[in-house]
Amino acid sequence: xxxxxxxxxxxxxxxxxxxxxxxxxxxxxxxxxxxxxxxxxxxxxxxxxxxxxxxxxxxxxxxxxxxxxxxxxxxxxxxxxxxxxxxxxxxxxxxxxxxxxxxxxxxxxxxxxxx
Amino acid sequence: xxxxxxxxxxxxxxxxxxxxxxxxxxxxxxxxxxxxxxxxxxxxxxxxxxxxxxxxxxxxxxxxxxxxxxxxxxxxxxxxxxxxxxxxxxxxxxxxxxxxxxxxxxxxxxxxxx
Numbered sequence: 001x002x003x004x005x006x007x008x009x010x011x012x013x014x015x016x017x018x019x020x021x022x023x024x025x026x027x028x029x030x031x032x033x034x035x036x037x038x039x040x041x042x043x044x045x046x047x048x049x050x051x052x053x054x055x056x057x058x059x060x061x062x063x064x065x066x067x068x069x070x071x072x073x074x075x076x077x078x079x080x081x082x083x084x085x086x087x088x089x090x091x092x093x094x095x096x097x098x099x100x101x102x103x104x105x106x107x108x109x110x111x112x113x114x115x
Numbered sequence: 116x117x118x119x120x121x122x123x124x125x126x127x128x129x130x131x132x133x134x135x136x137x138x139x140x141x142x143x144x145x146x147x148x149x150x151x152x153x154x155x156x157x158x159x160x161x162x163x164x165x166x167x168x169x170x171x172x173x174x175x176x177x178x179x180x181x182x183x184x185x186x187x188x189x190x191x192x193x194x195x196x197x198x199x200x201x202x203x204x205x206x207x208x209x210x211x212x213x214x215x216x217x218x219x220x221x222x223x224x225x226x227x228x229x
Contacts, residue, residue: 033215033217040222041221041222042205042207042220042221042222043217043219045216045217048216056215092159103161103164104161105161106160107158109158
Protein backbone atom coordinates (compact mmCIF):
# COMPACT_ATOMS: atom_id res chain seq x y z
CA UNK A 1 0.00 0.00 0.00
CA UNK A 2 1.37 3.36 -1.09
CA UNK A 3 -0.34 5.80 1.26
CA UNK A 4 -2.02 7.58 -1.66
CA UNK A 5 -5.78 7.30 -1.32
CA UNK A 6 -8.40 8.20 -3.88
CA UNK A 7 -12.13 8.61 -3.54
CA UNK A 8 -14.55 7.46 -4.63
CA UNK A 9 -13.38 4.14 -6.05
CA UNK A 10 -16.18 3.95 -8.58
CA UNK A 11 -18.87 6.28 -9.81
CA UNK A 12 -21.34 6.60 -12.63
CA UNK A 13 -22.29 9.95 -14.13
CA UNK A 14 -24.53 11.11 -16.93
CA UNK A 15 -23.19 12.90 -19.99
CA UNK A 16 -23.12 16.65 -19.40
CA UNK A 17 -22.76 16.39 -15.63
CA UNK A 18 -19.79 17.52 -13.56
CA UNK A 19 -17.62 15.31 -11.35
CA UNK A 20 -15.03 15.84 -8.62
CA UNK A 21 -12.44 13.21 -7.79
CA UNK A 22 -10.28 13.41 -4.70
CA UNK A 23 -6.74 12.38 -3.83
CA UNK A 24 -4.93 12.33 -0.53
CA UNK A 25 -1.19 12.35 -1.10
CA UNK A 26 1.38 10.36 0.80
CA UNK A 27 2.75 12.01 3.91
CA UNK A 28 5.65 14.31 3.08
CA UNK A 29 4.78 14.57 -0.62
CA UNK A 30 4.06 18.05 -1.97
CA UNK A 31 3.49 17.24 -5.64
CA UNK A 32 0.40 15.58 -7.07
CA UNK A 33 -0.16 14.47 -10.66
CA UNK A 34 -3.33 13.18 -12.29
CA UNK A 35 -3.50 10.64 -15.11
CA UNK A 36 -6.35 9.29 -17.22
CA UNK A 37 -6.19 5.63 -18.20
CA UNK A 38 -8.72 4.58 -20.82
CA UNK A 39 -9.51 0.90 -21.17
CA UNK A 40 -6.63 -0.95 -22.81
CA UNK A 41 -4.38 2.11 -22.81
CA UNK A 42 -1.50 3.46 -20.80
CA UNK A 43 -2.02 6.37 -18.42
CA UNK A 44 -2.10 9.83 -20.00
CA UNK A 45 -0.84 12.84 -18.05
CA UNK A 46 -3.55 15.39 -17.29
CA UNK A 47 -1.75 17.89 -15.04
CA UNK A 48 0.40 18.32 -11.98
CA UNK A 49 0.18 20.53 -8.90
CA UNK A 50 3.02 21.74 -6.71
CA UNK A 51 2.40 23.97 -3.73
CA UNK A 52 -1.16 24.65 -4.84
CA UNK A 53 -0.14 25.80 -8.33
CA UNK A 54 -0.52 23.91 -11.61
CA UNK A 55 3.00 23.44 -12.97
CA UNK A 56 2.46 21.11 -15.90
CA UNK A 57 -0.41 20.11 -18.16
CA UNK A 58 -1.02 17.49 -20.82
CA UNK A 59 -3.26 17.64 -23.87
CA UNK A 60 -6.57 17.89 -22.06
CA UNK A 61 -9.23 20.57 -22.58
CA UNK A 62 -9.93 23.29 -19.99
CA UNK A 63 -13.01 21.45 -18.71
CA UNK A 64 -10.44 19.32 -16.86
CA UNK A 65 -9.34 21.41 -13.89
CA UNK A 66 -7.82 20.82 -10.52
CA UNK A 67 -6.97 22.11 -7.12
CA UNK A 68 -4.34 21.41 -4.53
CA UNK A 69 -4.91 22.27 -0.90
CA UNK A 70 -2.44 23.42 1.78
CA UNK A 71 -2.25 19.84 3.11
CA UNK A 72 -1.22 18.81 -0.46
CA UNK A 73 -4.38 16.81 -1.12
CA UNK A 74 -5.88 17.42 -4.52
CA UNK A 75 -9.08 17.41 -6.55
CA UNK A 76 -9.70 16.74 -10.21
CA UNK A 77 -12.82 18.37 -11.63
CA UNK A 78 -14.32 17.51 -14.99
CA UNK A 79 -17.15 19.61 -16.39
CA UNK A 80 -19.57 18.77 -19.18
CA UNK A 81 -18.78 15.06 -19.06
CA UNK A 82 -18.51 13.19 -22.34
CA UNK A 83 -18.76 9.46 -22.96
CA UNK A 84 -15.04 9.37 -23.79
CA UNK A 85 -14.23 10.59 -20.29
CA UNK A 86 -15.03 7.09 -19.05
CA UNK A 87 -11.72 5.85 -17.67
CA UNK A 88 -9.64 5.04 -14.61
CA UNK A 89 -8.29 8.24 -13.09
CA UNK A 90 -5.03 7.83 -11.24
CA UNK A 91 -3.43 10.17 -8.80
CA UNK A 92 0.30 10.08 -8.07
CA UNK A 93 2.19 11.89 -5.36
CA UNK A 94 5.89 12.52 -4.86
CA UNK A 95 8.31 14.97 -3.36
CA UNK A 96 9.33 17.78 -5.65
CA UNK A 97 12.79 17.28 -7.06
CA UNK A 98 14.67 15.41 -9.73
CA UNK A 99 13.21 12.07 -10.71
CA UNK A 100 16.40 10.29 -9.73
CA UNK A 101 15.87 11.35 -6.14
CA UNK A 102 12.15 10.82 -5.88
CA UNK A 103 9.54 8.24 -6.69
CA UNK A 104 5.91 8.71 -7.70
CA UNK A 105 3.44 6.63 -5.71
CA UNK A 106 0.11 5.92 -7.35
CA UNK A 107 -3.28 5.51 -5.77
CA UNK A 108 -5.67 2.73 -6.75
CA UNK A 109 -7.65 5.04 -8.95
CA UNK A 110 -11.24 6.11 -9.45
CA UNK A 111 -13.20 4.28 -12.13
CA UNK A 112 -15.49 6.81 -13.81
CA UNK A 113 -18.26 5.62 -16.11
CA UNK A 114 -20.17 8.20 -18.15
CA UNK A 115 -23.51 7.05 -19.54
CA UNK B 116 8.59 14.85 -27.92
CA UNK B 117 9.20 11.74 -25.90
CA UNK B 118 7.33 8.52 -26.65
CA UNK B 119 7.29 4.87 -25.64
CA UNK B 120 6.38 1.80 -27.67
CA UNK B 121 5.54 -1.56 -26.19
CA UNK B 122 5.18 -3.82 -29.24
CA UNK B 123 3.63 -6.78 -27.45
CA UNK B 124 0.02 -6.28 -26.37
CA UNK B 125 -0.30 -9.69 -24.73
CA UNK B 126 2.24 -12.34 -23.75
CA UNK B 127 1.57 -15.80 -22.34
CA UNK B 128 4.31 -17.58 -20.42
CA UNK B 129 4.42 -20.87 -18.54
CA UNK B 130 5.06 -20.68 -14.83
CA UNK B 131 8.79 -21.09 -14.19
CA UNK B 132 9.77 -19.95 -17.65
CA UNK B 133 11.80 -16.85 -18.38
CA UNK B 134 10.21 -13.56 -19.42
CA UNK B 135 11.22 -10.60 -21.51
CA UNK B 136 8.93 -7.63 -22.13
CA UNK B 137 10.00 -5.17 -24.79
CA UNK B 138 10.09 -1.39 -24.55
CA UNK B 139 11.41 1.12 -27.07
CA UNK B 140 11.61 4.81 -26.38
CA UNK B 141 12.07 7.94 -28.40
CA UNK B 142 13.96 10.83 -26.86
CA UNK B 143 16.92 12.92 -27.95
CA UNK B 144 19.07 12.74 -24.84
CA UNK B 145 19.45 10.13 -22.13
CA UNK B 146 15.97 9.56 -20.73
CA UNK B 147 14.82 8.51 -17.35
CA UNK B 148 13.12 5.13 -17.81
CA UNK B 149 10.68 3.25 -15.62
CA UNK B 150 8.79 -0.02 -15.47
CA UNK B 151 5.49 -0.17 -13.59
CA UNK B 152 3.17 -3.09 -12.89
CA UNK B 153 -0.60 -2.87 -12.53
CA UNK B 154 -2.64 -5.72 -11.10
CA UNK B 155 -6.39 -5.82 -11.79
CA UNK B 156 -8.21 -3.09 -9.90
CA UNK B 157 -4.97 -1.67 -8.58
CA UNK B 158 -2.86 1.39 -9.16
CA UNK B 159 0.65 1.35 -10.58
CA UNK B 160 3.61 0.00 -8.64
CA UNK B 161 7.18 0.90 -9.57
CA UNK B 162 9.31 -2.15 -10.41
CA UNK B 163 12.54 -0.38 -11.31
CA UNK B 164 14.01 2.76 -12.83
CA UNK B 165 17.07 3.84 -14.81
CA UNK B 166 18.69 7.25 -14.72
CA UNK B 167 22.38 6.78 -15.41
CA UNK B 168 25.32 4.53 -14.68
CA UNK B 169 25.10 0.77 -14.86
CA UNK B 170 22.81 -0.14 -17.75
CA UNK B 171 21.52 -3.27 -16.00
CA UNK B 172 19.05 -2.28 -13.33
CA UNK B 173 17.71 -4.52 -10.60
CA UNK B 174 14.20 -4.07 -9.29
CA UNK B 175 11.70 -5.58 -6.92
CA UNK B 176 10.12 -9.02 -7.24
CA UNK B 177 13.16 -10.42 -9.06
CA UNK B 178 12.82 -8.20 -12.14
CA UNK B 179 15.67 -6.55 -13.99
CA UNK B 180 15.92 -4.33 -17.06
CA UNK B 181 18.71 -3.41 -19.42
CA UNK B 182 19.12 0.00 -21.03
CA UNK B 183 20.53 -0.17 -24.56
CA UNK B 184 21.11 3.27 -26.04
CA UNK B 185 22.04 1.92 -29.49
CA UNK B 186 18.66 0.18 -29.74
CA UNK B 187 16.63 2.78 -27.81
CA UNK B 188 15.37 -0.07 -25.69
CA UNK B 189 14.72 -0.81 -22.04
CA UNK B 190 13.50 -4.40 -21.89
CA UNK B 191 12.23 -5.99 -18.71
CA UNK B 192 13.32 -9.49 -17.79
CA UNK B 193 12.71 -12.13 -15.16
CA UNK B 194 14.46 -15.53 -15.14
CA UNK B 195 11.53 -17.49 -13.72
CA UNK B 196 7.96 -16.20 -13.55
CA UNK B 197 5.45 -16.98 -10.82
CA UNK B 198 1.67 -17.10 -11.19
CA UNK B 199 1.49 -13.91 -9.12
CA UNK B 200 3.36 -12.04 -11.88
CA UNK B 201 0.23 -12.05 -14.04
CA UNK B 202 -0.58 -8.36 -14.51
CA UNK B 203 -0.28 -5.42 -16.90
CA UNK B 204 3.20 -3.97 -17.34
CA UNK B 205 3.91 -0.42 -18.41
CA UNK B 206 7.14 1.15 -19.57
CA UNK B 207 7.43 4.91 -19.06
CA UNK B 208 9.87 7.69 -19.88
CA UNK B 209 10.58 11.11 -18.44
CA UNK B 210 12.99 13.44 -20.12
CA UNK B 211 11.21 16.68 -20.78
CA UNK B 212 12.76 19.14 -18.36
CA UNK B 213 10.24 21.75 -17.38
CA UNK B 214 7.37 19.33 -17.89
CA UNK B 215 6.82 16.89 -15.13
CA UNK B 216 4.84 14.27 -16.99
CA UNK B 217 5.64 10.61 -17.35
CA UNK B 218 4.87 9.24 -20.81
CA UNK B 219 3.63 5.66 -20.72
CA UNK B 220 3.45 2.95 -23.32
CA UNK B 221 0.20 1.14 -24.02
CA UNK B 222 1.18 -1.75 -21.81
CA UNK B 223 1.77 -5.51 -22.12
CA UNK B 224 -0.65 -7.89 -20.48
CA UNK B 225 1.12 -10.93 -19.03
CA UNK B 226 -0.73 -14.21 -18.61
CA UNK B 227 0.85 -17.12 -16.72
CA UNK B 228 -0.19 -20.68 -17.49
CA UNK B 229 0.52 -23.67 -15.23
